[in-house]
Amino acid sequence: MPPDRSPGPPVSFICVHAGAGYHHPRTHTALLTLVSEACLSGMRNLLSGTTSCSAATTATNHLESSPLTNAGLGSNLTIQGTVECDASAMCGRTGAFGGVGAVSGIRHPICGAVAVMRGDMQGPGICGLVPPVLLVGEGAKTFCAAQGVEIVQMRSLITDESQTRWERHMRILREAEQQEGERAKKRQRKECRDKSPDLSEQSFPESHLNDTVGCVAQDSTGNITSTVSSGGISLKHPGRVGEAAIYGAGTWSECTPTVSIGCSVSGTGEQIIKTLFARECAKRCLKSDDVAESLREVIREFLDIDLIKGKERNVGVIIYRCELTADESIGDDVDGKKYIREVWWAHTTKSFCVAWMSSADKKPHARVSTLAPGHVMVIDGRPI
Amino acid sequence: MPPDRSPGPPVSFICVHAGAGYHHPRTHTALLTLVSEACLSGMRNLLSGTTSCSAATTATNHLESSPLTNAGLGSNLTIQGTVECDASAMCGRTGAFGGVGAVSGIRHPICGAVAVMRGDMQGPGICGLVPPVLLVGEGAKTFCAAQGVEIVQMRSLITDESQTRWERHMRILREAEQQEGERAKKRQRKECRDKSPDLSEQSFPESHLNDTVGCVAQDSTGNITSTVSSGGISLKHPGRVGEAAIYGAGTWSECTPTVSIGCSVSGTGEQIIKTLFARECAKRCLKSDDVAESLREVIREFLDIDLIKGKERNVGVIIYRCELTADESIGDDVDGKKYIREVWWAHTTKSFCVAWMSSADKKPHARVSTLAPGHVMVIDGRPI
Structure with a gap:
């Protein structure tokens, strides 16, 4: 049985990203405002005592609603000019997962993913029927509609x-x-x-202008929920499902008795699926407290692995790590327990837009992280 | 670059399965005939010099065509009474992967998966467009039709x-x-x-009567292709995608300079997705030559892992392992090189139907492996 409390102080936390890709300098101000607002919207939830799932959903909804991001409204279009989105969510304490793939006409794909995750959380139903962890296309839409997820005209998601x-x-x-x-x-x-x-x-001059969005939130009980939502690759084939819907690829949350981890990934879906990137990052950071070194290893492997064809390899990740520690000299002291909490981001793309906020912060911290010329990756992080 | 030759003697091999579940004794004779014929059909391909991909596709086609199996014709129906299939294929030498999910009206879903895999093998196309690794629903069907995969009336797949x-x-x-x-x-x-x-x-009395089918084939160049194809869970929600379409879950092939592995998995899709079962089996058996012990570990973890809800946990796997050895006292001696080759099967379900054949064999070996009362798993294997 999962514990009632996961490691984590009664201080909540949220971080979000607005995609790994290339963000033109003229968009930076708007993006920084967007990710800050998304953080704040989730933090308001957390401060009012909601779950990490609720907060991560609110923040992701905010990012999906912006035409600046490639998720929900303003998503990249398929080669047929349609909108098809992928999204997923994972709960750290239960390991529950839900994904929706290639869904059209759902205003907030992450709400669909969360509805699927809730089914997985409940486990087998009447007659032992196993609830799905991944629903796609029209079937996913029918399921979402029945669960009260908002359905809209697909056309209304095109800006x-x-x-x-x-x-x-x-x-x-x-x-x-x-x-x-x-x-x-x-x-x-x-x-x-x-x-x-x-x-x-060759590639489109702006093919990486917008990418996947995502969030990691930790509530005051210590539980972590991570999310990811994407409109996918520009001119993708209809029916294509990217990393944002796939277990282990786009998102991971895991709460162990001593360490809790959440991460959300962005980049080229097929490459991220083949490296099961989110799971790989999280598993390494569960084993080692050197997040930077773990991320460096995983990205180095991502850049070198033979499983991926082509030189251009795009990935970005935000990761939050919270560890219960016995070391008196470091970490937050809350309720007589010591926690070390860190947020990290890493990317191989030209830029990656992130924001984070602890409930102890007055306002969010937001960055457009950029790759210096001649470098192949950025790895950066902060203690919380 | 992958080597022109993968480890493996110029003696080809094929193994197939007709699902982990419960096979009523009155069906055993027909099933044993079916898996033997599937082996033979693939072996005829291999002996005429085709690739492992071609042979695995032929054998899987044979299994999909039988109303006895839960794949292609005679698949389990969704709660709406429709047929929606999942399938995937993976190439050991290139790591190329292709999956189709929740597809209706494709006579041989594995042919769709192989068409997707071929795109992945080619890598980025014009303008750097990344080919998909997973296509679902109607979009998948359009893609398959354009690639010459046979499209049929969905109704014709219902027996x-x-x-x-x-x-x-x-x-x-x-x-x-x-x-x-x-x-x-x-x-x-x-x-x-x-x-x-x-x-x-509780569960349906025959819910596991038929399950996923699959194949692992090694051609005379040493390359391995593995496949899996499934009609999914009876009364599943439309749009549900199971392990048979998911990277790392239903199938894995990998050729390293010294060891080649292929495996194909059957069972409850959501459970297999959460344990990325095929990849896990293959990775352990690449590291260790004790296949039985590796399978025991992976299945033990599958039975114990908190990520899966519910007591009933269903999985079955066939795995083929071929290792180049310097040990003069063991293995086949072909072209001055020594190879150790083994086929293994394991399952937690009441039965699992398998067959295998080397090009040195006169006829296939076929088994309905059954779980003895009081046991939680069967692990069995043979040297080739």
Whole structure:
């Protein structure tokens, strides 16, 4: 049986991210405001005594509602110009997980994921029927509707910006396909001896402008919930499910008797699925208190692993770690117990936007973390 | 770059399973014939020099085509009486993976999964577009149709037996729901002081009659492909995706310079997803040559892990391991090299049906492995 209390002081905490990718400097102010507001909205929940699940859902809802992020409203569009979202949530104390994949017309995909997670938390139902941990497409939508999750016209999730971005990307894709077709014809007629350039190394100028959003929250009982929500890759094939819906890939929470961990991941879904990135980060940080070194190892492996094709490898992660300690010289002293609490973020992309807040803080801390030229990763963190 | 040859003698091998569950003795003869034929169909491919992918696909097609199995034709039906299948395939040499989830109207879901895997094998396309590793629902069907995968009327995958089973299960479920409703009313009126029995411990009398199918094949270049294909849980919610589609859960193949592994898993999808069972088995058996002990560890953890709710935990796995050895006293001697090759199967369910065949064998070996009373698992294996 999971303990009634997970390690963690009666001081609550929340951190959020607005995606690993490239955020143009002109968007930084708006993004910093957004992630700060998301933190605050979740923290208001926590201070009023709600659960980490409720707080993480509120904060993620806030991020999904912004057209600045690639989640919910303003999501990247599929190659057919439709919105299909992925999201998942995990509860640290119970290990319950819920994911929704390739869902259209759900205003807050994370609410769908949380509804699935609640079923998993309850366990087998009548006649031993095992509740799902992943629901996709139309079936997911029917389930969400029955659970009271808000259903909207898919069209209402498309913004002018996401429509314009889709049109630009489609034009670039069609031009590239045409060029490739002409080169192939020339090669056939042997007019062109050069090997055609590897078009897979090219990418859309703004393909990583917006990415996945997510949250990790710890409530005053010590429990942790982590979330992730994404509109997926621009021009993806309909029905494509990315890391945000997949167990072990986009999010992880785990509360052990001495350490509690939560993390939320962003980046190229297929690469993150193949490295089960969230689970890997969390498991390493459960074993070691050197979060920076653990993250460095996991990202180094991510950059080197043969399972992923292509040079461009995109990942970003926020991780929160809370450890009960016997060391009198360090950590917070709450109720006669000592805790070491840290928040970390790491990314291989040009930028990553994060914010965090403890209930002891007056206001959130927010950053657009950027990759210095010549570097392959950023790893940074703060004690709480 | 992966090597042109994976460890493995120029002697090919195939093993298949027809699910972990309960197979009534009156079906054993037909099942043994089926798995033997599936082995033979794949082996004919291997002997004619095709790849492990082609052979594994052929053998899985054979199993999907049988109304005896819960995959393709004769799949369990959803609570709405529809067929929705999951399948995946993984290539050991490249690590390429493809999955399809909750797909309706695809005669051979494994062919869809292999089509997705081929895209993953090619890597990023024009403009750096990353091919999907998991496609679901209608989007998956459109993709499959474009790739030449056979599309059929969903109705044609429903057999008289699967329809009758669905009707029986629906009747049992409705009766149980009615009983539960009456008990709840009595509790409200305080007429009934007894706690109602835990209906989650009950299950359909034949819910595990048929389960997932799968295959592991090694071709004469040493490469391994593993597959898995499933109709999922009886009366599942539409849109539910089980382990058969999920990376690391239902299937794993990996070829290292000294050891090659392939495995295919069957059982209760949500439980297998939460333990990433295929990956876990394969990783342990890559590190240790004691396959039985590795399987015992993984199954023991599966039975004990807090992440899974409910007592009834169903899993079955076939695993093939091929190791290059310097020990002169053991193994096959082929082309001046020594190989130790083993096939193993393990299950916690009442029965598990397997068959295997080396290109040096005259005919397949087939078993319905059964759990002895009082035991919690079966672990058995053979040298090849």
